[in-house]
Amino acid sequence: MSNLFFTYIPGTSLIHRLDPRTKIISVMIASMIIFKLASFAEMALIGAVFLILSLVSSIPFKVSMAAVKPMIVFLVIIFLMQLFLTEGTALFSLSGFSATREGLHIGLLLTVKFVYLLLFASLLTATTAPSMLTAGIERMLRPLPLKKAGISSFDLATMMSLSIHFFPLLYEHLWHLKDAQMSRGLDPGRSPFKTVYSLSVPMMRTAFRSAEEVSFAMESRCYQGICRTSLFDPRMQRRDFAALSAFVVVMWVILFFA
Amino acid sequence: MIEITTLNHRYPGGKLSLDSVDLHIEKGEFVVIAGRNGSGKSTLVRHMNALLLPSSGSVKVKGYCTAKNANLREIRRTVGMVFQNPDSQFVGMTVEEDIAFGLENTGTPPERVRQLVDEILELMELSDYKKYTPRSLSGGQRQMIAIAGVLVMEPECMVFDEITSMLDPTSRKEILATIHHINKKGTTVVHVTHMLEEAVGADRLIVMDSGKIVLEGSPDDVFTHPDIIQKHGMELPPVAELSRRLYDSGIIKKKIVFSRDELVEELCRSM
Numbered sequence: 090m091s092n093l094f095f096t097y098i099p100g101t102s103l104i105h106r107l108d109p110r111t112k113i114i115s116v117m118i119a120s121m122i123i124f125k126l127a128s129f130a131e132m133a134l135i136g137a138v139f140l141i142l143s144l145v146s147s148i149p150f151k152v153s154m155a156a157v158k159p160m161i162v163f164l165v166i167i168f169l170m171q172l173f174l175t176e177g178t179a180l181f182s183l184s185g186f187s188a189t190r191e192g193l194h195i196g197l198l199l200t201v202k203f204v205y206l207l208l209f210a211s212l213l214t215a216t217t218a219p220s221m222l223t224a225g226i227e228r229m230l231r232p233l234p235l236k237k238a239g240i241s242s243f244d245l246a247t248m249m250s251l252s253i254h255f256f257p258l259l260y261e262h263l264w265h266l267k268d269a270q271m272s273r274g275l276d277p278g279r280s281p282f283k284t285v286y287s288l289s290v291p292m293m294r295t296a297f298r299s300a301e302e303v304s305f306a307m308e309s310r311c312y313q314g315i316c317r318t319s320l321f322d323p324r325m326q327r328r329d330f331a332a333l334s335a336f337v338v339v340m341w342v343i344l345f346f347a
Numbered sequence: 348m349i350e351i352t353t354l355n356h357r358y359p360g361g362k363l364s365l366d367s368v369d370l371h372i373e374k375g376e377f378v379v380i381a382g383r384n385g386s387g388k389s390t391l392v393r394h395m396n397a398l399l400l401p402s403s404g405s406v407k408v409k410g411y412c413t414a415k416n417a418n419l420r421e422i423r424r425t426v427g428m429v430f431q432n433p434d435s436q437f438v439g440m441t442v443e444e445d446i447a448f449g450l451e452n453t454g455t456p457p458e459r460v461r462q463l464v465d466e467i468l469e470l471m472e473l474s475d476y477k478k479y480t481p482r483s484l485s486g487g488q489r490q491m492i493a494i495a496g497v498l499v500m501e502p503e504c505m506v507f508d509e510i511t512s513m514l515d516p517t518s519r520k521e522i523l524a525t526i527h528h529i530n531k532k533g534t535t536v537v538h539v540t541h542m543l544e545e546a547v548g549a550d551r552l553i554v555m556d557s558g559k560i561v562l563e564g565s566p567d568d569v570f571t572h573p574d575i576i577q578k579h580g581m582e583l584p585p586v587a588e589l590s591r592r593l594y595d596s597g598i599i600k601k602k603i604v605f606s607r608d609e610l611v612e613e614l615c616r617s618m
């Protein structure tokens with residue numbers, strides 16, 4: 090897996106310095122707008138907004154592309170489905186299915202929409218440290234009545250950062266395990282079912298054991314899921330409100346005038 | 348500091364993992380707990396900060412009973428614990444965040460957290476790595492970070508549960524030096540190990556087997572019972588074993604010697 094995939098690129102640009110909440114809200118607004126768009130002119134303008142933002146934050150384009158690359162198969166499938174399954178004027182036909190002009194239009198729009206979503210999301214993760222991101226999400230969840238569901242925003246934030254942190258560990262472990270089983274004669278090509286079985290049982294055991302260990306470690310450092318403070322203390326400042334308003338205005342203009 | 352009286356522990360569905368253990372640990376002491384795999388060392392020390400609660404008997408930390416839920420926070424702040432596997436005790440995504448974790452839990456204001464974290468990073472010579480993910484560092488460094496994460500909370504007592512067992516000899520030495528240093532500064536230390544030579548320089552050595560304390564005393568005293576030590580699945584380090592035999596046959600004057608250099612010196616002296 091490419092390690093540029095939704096990775097954080099440290100920097101000091103204006104966008105890096107914005108409060109995580111500003112960026113999260115902006116991405117949410119952007120996604121809503123993107124799904125409302127219907128013309129290529131509007132799409133082009135959103136593309137321009139993205140380009141300007143990535144220039145300002147000096148995130149190399151290949152970082153954003155790394156977020157799109159693993160999704161390409163999915164995007165192609167969406168495009169082809171729209172192309173062939175939409176009714177309309179036929180363009181050409183392939184073994185009984187005919188591609189339509191309308192299908193081409195909708196397919197292209199939809200594909201571009203998904204690509205834009207990925208691009209904006211990658212801009213968010215590239216300019217925001219994971220811990221800032223979780224701190225921001227924690228702050229946004231805090232006013233919600235999560236207590237009723239028996240969970241605190243601190244719990245949720247901790248769970249998020251734990252999973253970001255533990256997935257690579259478990260993944261690494263899976264590879265070790267696979268090597269170990271293969272050196273004992275396991276052949277994933279020939280017996281895929283047996284492979285899944287012989288890997289999943291020890292994997293589950295490891296996952297549970299590390300979960301127990303980590304919960305001991307957390308508890309012994311006084312973790313109780315309530316009233317935590319944070320090394321990072323995001324504060325909304327004037328520049329955040331300014332950036333957010335500017336972003337809303339630009340998006341509104343695109344939606345209504347383009 | 349810690350008073351354990353007739354403590355029994357039984358895991359659900361298992362046999363007794365601790366069998367009427369009595370143990371008092373004084374303030375400022377350096378206690379080493381040794382024993383073979385499954386002898387109950389981890390179970391015992393996990394009672395010291397209420398990660399486990401007694402099946403019967405009692406554990407008191409500074410007079411606070413661990414069985415009482417209201418004492419939990421005070422007890423966990425008094426007794427900090429570092430575990431064997433550095434990877435499964437990291438919670439933060441970077442070194443500095445991980446070290447901050449405990450302080451955040453106790454509600455320390457952000458500016459103060461920043462200051463304390465930076466101080467400890469400086470002290471442990473980890474400042475260069477503060478933005479790294481702990482996973483990208485060496486085993487020894489990772490254990491240093493785990494120690495820093497507990498030390499930063501300034502506990503009065505620190506428990507180390509086999510923290511050296513996954514390390515190479517060099518890092519092991521460094522870590523040992525660090526925990527001796529921590530003890531010199533006044534912190535009570537409980538160090539769990541299966542290597543008897545790590546007891547050198549400790550105030551007290553406790554050997555456990557099948558949930559019981561089988562030997563207890565100053566390391567020098569305990570080492571004069573190699574037969575009992577062996578019966579319980581432990582081994583004197585080779586140099587110590589050799590020096591003991593030399594002493595028994597009257598060749599050297601010193602009862603027990605742990606380093607090769609010292610043994611050479613002793614031999615030269617008696618020639």
Ligand SMILES: Nc1ncnc2c1ncn2[C@@H]1O[C@H](COP(=O)(O)OP(=O)(O)OP(=O)(O)O)[C@@H](O)[C@H]1O
Pocket residue numbers: 358359361364382383384385386387388389390391509541
């Ligand atoms: N979570 C558990 N559930 C059931 N039994 C357990 C559990 N943890 C430990 N035991 C049992 O309790 C006994 C003591 O285990 P403990 O982990 O305290 O030993 P230890 O001296 O720390 O061993 P090691 O050197 O392997 O760390 C063992 O017989 C073990 O099988």
Ligand SMILES: [Mg+2]
Pocket residue numbers: 388389390508509
């Ligand atoms: Mg143990």
